[in-house]
Every structure is written in C-alpha cells, then in structure tokens.
C-alpha cells in the first residue's frame with residue numbers, strides 16, 4: 001500500500017487495548033505517543049484509592065495469563081518480574097434465590113464434587129464437556145481469535161467444515177451446555193458468562209461454551225495489590241520500550257484531510273501531526289464524536305446499528321470488618337433467569353429479579369483494605385442508556401442498593417448500612433462520560449454470530465487512510481486478555497498497511 005510512511009503513530013486512549021497496541025507497535029520500530037483524557041491509564045480497568053481502601057473500578061476476574069505472558073515476552077521480559085498473581089479458588093460461587101449454591105474450581109476433584117452435589121452422576125458429562133471444549137478452545141485460539149481476516153473464507157481458512165460444525169455455531173450457548181448437563185443450575189451458572197458478551201445464553205452461539213471452560217482450565221487469579229497492578233505493569237513495560245504516555249490530555253478531534261489521517265486535536269486546541277492514528281476509544285464513540293462528518297450516512301447507520309453489551313451500575317463499598325458468607329467472587333442469580341436476560345437484552349428494562357455480581361478482593365489480598373476491613377464491589381447489569389430513557393440515578397442507586405442488601409440478607413449475608421463506611425457509585429451515565437462508552441455499554445460491541453471475526457467492527461477504516469482501532473468493540477472482542485490480543489492484531493494490521 002503506502003511504502004514511504006513515516007513510522008510515527010498516535011493512540012487515543014490508554015486503556016489496556018491502547019497500551020498493548022502501543023507496546024506491540026513500538027517494538028515494530030514506530031515512535032508511539034498515547035494521549036489519555038483521564039489522569040490515570042487503564043481506562044475501564046481503573047482504580048479508586050480512598051479512606052484506606054483500594055478498589056478496582058471495572059475488571060475483577062483475571063484469566064488467560066498466557067496472553068499477558070506473551071505481551072511481556074515479545075519485549076524480552078518476564079511477566080512475573082512485574083507482577084505476582086494470587087490464585088483465587090474456588091473461582092466463582094453462584095447463589096440462587098431458592099438457596100442453591102454452586103462453586104466453580106479449576107481443581108478437578110473439587111469441581112466434580114460440586115457438580116455431583118447439584119447433578120448426581122454428572123461426572124462423565126463434565127469430563128466430556130472439558131474434553132470437547134479443550135479442543136474447541138484450542139482451535140479457536142490457534143486459528144480464529146487472533147487472526148486479522150477480511151472475509152469469512154480468510155478467517156476459517158485451515159479449519160475443516162466438520163470442525164466448524166462442532167463449534168456449535170448452529171445452536172445457542174444454553175443449548176450447547178444442555179447437551180452435557182441436565183441441571184438448570186449448572187447450565188445457568190456456566191451460561192451466565194454470556195452477560196459479558198452482551199447477549200442472552202439463549203441467543204449467543206454455542207461456541208462460547210469455551211468461556212467457562214477457559215476459566216475452569218486456567219483458573220482465576222488476582223494480581224497482588226489488585227487488578228490495577230496489572231495496569232501498572234503494562235504501563236511500566238510501555239514506558240520501558242519507549243512509548244510516550246500523556247495523561248490529562250482529552251482528544252477532541254481526529255484530523256482528516258481528503259480521507260487521509262493528519263493527526264489529532266486536543267481539547268486545548270493544540271494539534272499534533274501523525275500519519276497514523278489508532279483510536280482506543282469505543283469504535284461507535286469515535287465515529288460519532290471524534291471524526292469529522294465525512295462518513296457516509298449509510299456507513300454510519302450500519303455502524304450505529306451494532307448491537308452493544310448492556311450497561312452497568314457499580315458500587316464500591318468500604319465495609320467495616322470482615323463479611324461472613326461472602327467469598328471473593330459471587331454471582332447472585334434470579335429464579336426466573338430467562339426473563340431477567342430477556343428484560344436486560346431485549347425489552348430494555350431493569351430486571352424485576354435483579355441478577356448481580358459481587359467481588360470481595362480483600363478476601364484474597366487483605367492489604368486492599370486497612371484495619372481488617374473489607375473491599376466490596378457490586379456490579380449490576382442494566383439495559384443500555386437509550387433503552388432506559390430518563391432515569392433519576394440518585395434515586396435508582398438507592399433502590400438498587402436496597403435490593404442488593406435485601407437479597408444478600410436472604411442468604412444470611414448481613415451488611416448493615418452503618419458498616420458501609422465508604423461508598424462510591426458509578427452509574428451508566430458515569431461510565432459513559434468518564435471513558436467514552438457508547439450508550440453506556442460496559443463491555444463494548446456484543447458477540448453475536450454476526451459480530452464475530454470479519455463481521456465484527458473492523459480494526460481499520462477502509463475509507464480513511466491511516467485510521468485504526470483497538471480495544472473491546474473491535475476484533476477480537478471484550479475482556480482484558482482479548483484487548484491485549486486486539487493490540488497485537490492492530491499492530492499487525494498497521495504493518496500490513498505500511499508495507
């Protein structure tokens with residue numbers, strides 16, 4: 001394509017996608033500068049430190065460590081010289097309103113015991129699920145997930161049609177789980193991973209049974225000091241390889257002339273030139289708010305029709321003392337699971353029976369809270385902002401908090417309000433405004449069958465020369481490991497473009 005390109009690139013946003021792209025690109029000989037609007041890097045994976053408590057704002061479940069190992073080893077470094085990972089096992093506990101409880105573990109013996117308790121004689125099917133998904137997982141990561149492909153043919157090249165059918169693309173995630181497990185509790189627990197992918201397990205394709213598999217196989221970890229230690233490690237690596245990082249520098253425009261990238265304009269009016277700009281800001285936000293109005297209405301309409309993952313409301317509670325009955329990760333599921341997903345992803349209303357997630361990282365790393373207190377993070381999935389209309393978030397937060405505390409009490413978990421000595425709330429509006437999340441969508445573009453591989457929002461613009469994307473809404477998708485892979489893919493895409 002363009003053979004005489006100056007090897008300089010600007011990245012808008014220092015989320016995990018932005019920082020990873022910066023590292024991979026700098027290692028390819030580019031001079032990379034990152035401009036971040038907030039005062040800290042990490043984007044959604046941010047940190048709040050207050051009153052002796054350390055809260056991770058977004059991600060709390062860390063898996064697929066091999067992705068991070070690869071990022072560091074590409075720079076000739078050892079990931080574990082930068083970070084200490086503490087194993088979290090049991091990884092997640094699920095609680096239903098009727099009192100049923102299921103804990104997942106990457107220890108096979110413990111897992112079998114748990115599954116047998118819920119579904120007697122499930123062991124052969126559990127082993128078959130693990131075996132089948134080992135193959136599915138390996139095939140996905142070896143051949144599909146990290147591949148820049150423009151067409152389905154390029155994407156599936158090397159994978160036999162027979163193997164593709166075994167992926168479960170013709171039926172739903174829930175249906176695929178149901179082939180192995182009769183218990184609704186096991187299917188609902190493993191199917192709840194679809195929440196992060198932005199769909200209901202009754203609609204998303206069966207290929208995603210690899211998600212719970214990945215967690216069972218690799219287990220969950222917490223970096224010592226919290227998830228933000230991972231951000232610190234990645235930022236440190238970026239600086240070591242020579243990336244320039246500028247914080248408190250909101251970018252107001254991506255500058256384009258005659259469909260060719262010129263650079264960026266900061267909110268101060270300062271213009272910085274670069275023939276390559278990579279936006280780590282959500283793809284839809286970039287098209288709608290950062291680019292000049294040169295995109296055709298037809299193309300913009302198509303981009304804006306992307307199905308997005310739900311929004312979230314998150315609470316950060318500093319709680320006095322220890323909380324009994326609450327392990328590190330717990331998911332509270334409703335009785336009418338199907339209806340809760342329908343309300344969230346289809347109807348667009350706040351579920352009557354609220355599913356929510358609770359993380360107590362101080363149960364694993366006590367240093368996250370002083371004086372033997374507890375750090376509590378609550379994540380409530382909600383519909384997108386445009387679906388909910390006008391909401392009085394102050395009032396809504398009070399009501400949601402009450403629902404969470406009442407539900408916990410039903411399970412014998414008592415958190416009296418007077419014990420909550422620190423509280424911060426991030427509403428879907430806050431998430432949108434602080435990080436540029438389109439329509440408040442917490443995890444970016446959904447992973448429906450038609451938003452995967454070459455059909456997902458691309459990591460480059462086919463009309464504007466020099467414009468690229470990285471992060472959760474583009475390929476391969478959402479979650480910390482995926483955004484690191486996204487960084488690698490975008491850097492590879494840029495290399496293809498330059499040569």
Ligand SMILES: Cc1cc2nc3c(=O)[nH]c(=O)nc-3n(C[C@H](O)[C@H](O)[C@H](O)COP(=O)(O)OP(=O)(O)OC[C@H]3O[C@@H](n4cnc5c(N)ncnc54)[C@H](O)[C@@H]3O)c2cc1C
Pocket residue numbers: 012013014015016017018035036037038041042043044045057058059060061062063249250251252280281282312314379434435436442443470471472473477478479480481483
């Ligand atoms: C509440 C929550 C919980 C989650 N839990 C998990 C989990 O447990 N495990 C997991 O793996 N993943 C989880 N995720 C998903 C994960 O956080 C994301 O997929 C990932 O962090 C996205 O990274 P990113 O680089 O794509 O985007 P972002 O983190 O959104 O980074 C984009 C960056 O761009 C900056 N920016 C925006 N506009 C501008 C501008 N105009 N100028 C300059 N900078 C700008 C933003 O401030 C931000 O720093 C969670 C997400 C949320 C919201």
